[in-house]
Amino acid sequence: MSSVEKGYIITHDPVKGKCLVATKFYEPDDLIFDEEPFVSCQFSWNNLYGYRACNHCLCPLESISENITRLTNAMITEVPFEDHCPVNNLVQNFVQCESCKVWYCSRKCLETAYNRYHQLLCRPDGNDPLHDLEELWRTMHYPPESHNIMLLCRLLATIELSPSPQQANQTVSNFCHRTENENEKLVHKMLGEKFIEQIEQLRFGVLKSMSVRESSQWLTPSGFKSLLALIGTNGQGVGTSIFQQWSNRCKKNLSSDEMLLFDNFVENAYEVMEQVVGIDYLDNEGSALFQEHSSINHSCYPNAASVFDGNHVLKLIAVRAIEPGDEINTSYMAPCELDHSRHTRQKYLRENYVFTCQCIKCELQSNDPDITTDDDSEMEDGN
Numbered sequence: 608m609s610s611v612e613k614g615y616i617i618t619h620d621p622v623k624g625k626c627l628v629a630t631k632f633y634e635p636d637d638l639i640f641d642e643e644p645f646v647s648c649q650f651s652w653n654n655l656y657g658y659r660a661c662n663h664c665l666c667p668l669e670s671i672s673e674n675i676t677r678l679t680n681a682m683i684t685e686v687p688f689e690d691h692c693p694v695n696n697l698v699q700n701f702v703q704c705e706s707c708k709v710w711y712c713s714r715k716c717l718e719t720a721y722n723r724y725h726q727l728l729c730r731p732d733g734n735d736p737l738h739d740l741e742e743l744w745r746t747m748h749y750p751p752e753s754h755n756i757m758l759l760c761r762l763l764a765t766i767e768l769s770p771s772p773q774q775a776n777q778t779v780s781n782f783c784h785r786t787e788n789e790n791e792k793l794v795h796k797m798l799g800e801k802f803i804e805q806i807e808q809l810r811f812g813v814l815k816s817m818s819v820r821e822s823s824q825w826l827t828p829s830g831f832k833s834l835l836a837l838i839g840t841n842g843q844g845v846g847t848s849i850f851q852q853w854s855n856r857c858k859k860n861l862s863s864d865e866m867l868l869f870d871n872f873v874e875n876a877y878e879v880m881e882q883v884v885g886i887d888y889l890d891n892e893g894s895a896l897f898q899e900h901s902s903i904n905h906s907c908y909p910n911a912a913s914v915f916d917g918n919h920v921l922k923l924i925a926v927r928a929i930e931p932g933d934e935i936n937t938s939y940m941a942p943c944e945l946d947h948s949r950h951t952r953q954k955y956l957r958e959n960y961v962f963t964c965q966c967i968k969c970e971l972q973s974n975d976p977d978i979t980t981d982d983d984s985e986m987e988d989g990n
């Protein structure tokens with residue numbers, strides 16, 4: 608496919624490295640591309656707290672009633688318009704790994720996972736080094752989660768089982784994996800002095816849990832740091848929600864009278880869920896690595912955004928008009944975080960992505976004072 612047909616090219620910028628540049632015009636809401644991940648994985652806490660998702664594609668495995676019952680701690684158990692819940696028609700396709708009993712939404716996902724990585728990670732017995740490693744990770748990384756040691760293990764297993772491990776290693780190396788920015792003297796936050804011991808514990812944990820041959824370059828002390836930096840700078844959050852899917856279907860299909868009932872129910876359910884689990888914890892959540900998408904640089908005034916529609920397939924959507932020749936940028940921060948001060952945004956990007964943002968919004972705010980306001984402190988503390 609030519610770059611014009613494709614709608615974008617990947618070029619190189621001396622400061623930013625790889626960049627995605629549009630070769631055609633996009634209107635707001637246009638799909639720029641969609642992409643399956645190279646590897647994806649549900650977060651460890653999310654899984655532990657009973658968010659039931661396909662072990663491969665992360666699509667929800669619980670019905671809307673099960674979801675709301677769980678998220679409201681059984682304060683709400685009756686849900687109207689259940690027939691609009693897509694899971695109800697799919698339950699008969701759900702299948703378990705015969706050995707370790709993890710669930711998949713379909714035989715296709717089970718087979719894909721087994722062939723790509725699961726056969727090396729399948730553990731029928733709960734007491735084993737891989738489970739210990741996951742527990743160790745949880746003691747180091749509390750919710751809200753942003754990374755995942757199991758994603759790293761899946762990545763290594765994918766290399767081990769690849770028909771061409773050399774090519775798989777090359778694919779992984781193509782993701783930006785620098786641990787520091789020499790020009791600006793920035794080091795990735797996860798690799799700071801205070802984490803040296805934890806990183807070694809994790810590295811030994813991985814070595815104990817998996818026998819690796821083809822991917823061993825990533826398990827030397829410096830290779831492991833690069834791998835953590837790779838996951839830190841390229842890991843894309845994936846969220847899937849049965850609540851969202853059910854509510855979209857209701858909005859499309861219900862009459863206006865039914866919509867009144869629906870709106871009342873949803874308003875009340877949100878209120879209760881906010882009290883019980885908090886509004887940030889409603890979705891099945893994990894992270895993933897996407898090859899094409901990982902060429903996209905950040906802007907605090909982005910023209911594109913990544914969305915998920917029920918599973919781990921990423922859709923890149925234009926959020927503003929994009930002209931041929933424009934760089935396509937997403938935001939590496941949640942939309943609400945873009946309202947924080949330039950100082951706070953830049954601090955977050957330096958610590959998590961080892962660069963100083965010079966986007967148009969940061970330029971316009973370049974004379975703003977370098978201070979943390981009350982509104983900003985939560986983001987700075989949380990990250």
Ligand SMILES: C[S@@+](CC[C@H](N)C(=O)[O-])C[C@H]1O[C@@H](n2cnc3c(N)ncnc32)[C@H](O)[C@@H]1O
Nearest residue numbers: 623624625783840841901902903904905960962
């Ligand atoms: C997901 S990668 C994006 C693609 C990257 N340019 C590459 O060469 O692979 C994230 C990294 O790109 C660089 N980057 C992203 N946005 C940038 C920006 N606005 N200015 C400078 N560097 C940026 C940083 O090194 C960041 O850690």
